[in-house]
Amino acid sequence: MNALWATLHFAGFAAWLGGLLANLALRAAAGRNPGSPLDLAPVYRALVGPGAMLTVVTGLMLTLRLYGEASGDGLGGGLMAMQGLGIIAALVSLIVSVPTASRLARLEPVGPSASLHAQLDQRLRMTDLVVLIMGVAAIATGTLGR
Numbered sequence: 001m002n003a004l005w006a007t008l009h010f011a012g013f014a015a016w017l018g019g020l021l022a023n024l025a026l027r028a029a030a031g032r033n034p035g036s037p038l039d040l041a042p043v044y045r046a047l048v049g050p051g052a053m054l055t056v057v058t059g060l061m062l063t064l065r066l067y068g069e070a071s072g073d074g075l076g077g078g079l080m081a082m083q084g085l086g087i088i089a090a091l092v093s094l095i096v097s098v099p100t101a102s103r104l105a106r107l108e109p110v111g112p113s114a115s116l117h118a119q120l121d122q123r124l125r126m127t128d129l130v131v132l133i134m135g136v137a138a139i140a141t142g143t144l145g146r
Helices: 002-031 041-069 077-106 114-144
Strands: none
Touching (some): 002 041, 002 077
16 A cells, blocks of 8 residues: 555656656746747646645645554654645645646736736746755655655
C-alpha cells in the first residue's frame, strides 16, 4: 500500500511543480511577445491546485503510515523539513496562486484594469517562484535527509 501512496505522491508533486514551472516558462516566453494574450488559469485549475492537494493528502497518508512504523528514535530531521516545507508551499499555492490566476484571467491587460493586472501578474510570478523553490527544497530535504 505504501507503493501506491508514494506513486500518487510523486504524481502529485510532478503535476504541481511541473505546472508551476511550465507557467513560469510560458510567462517568460510571453514577455517577449507583449501583444499575445496569455490565460494560464486552466493550468492552475487542472495541474497546480489538484497536484498540490494530492501531494498534501498522500504525504499525510505516508506520514501516518510511517508513524506507525517509527521506532523510539522518531523521524529524521530531513523528513520533518520536507513535511513542513511541502505543507507551507502547498498552502501558499492553494490560497494565493490559484485564486490570483483565476482573478488575473478575468482582467484585461490594457485599459482601466491595466495597473491591477500588472500588480496581480507580478504577485503571481513571485509567489510561484517562492512556491517552486520551497517545493524543490522539500524534495531535496526529503531525499537527502534519509
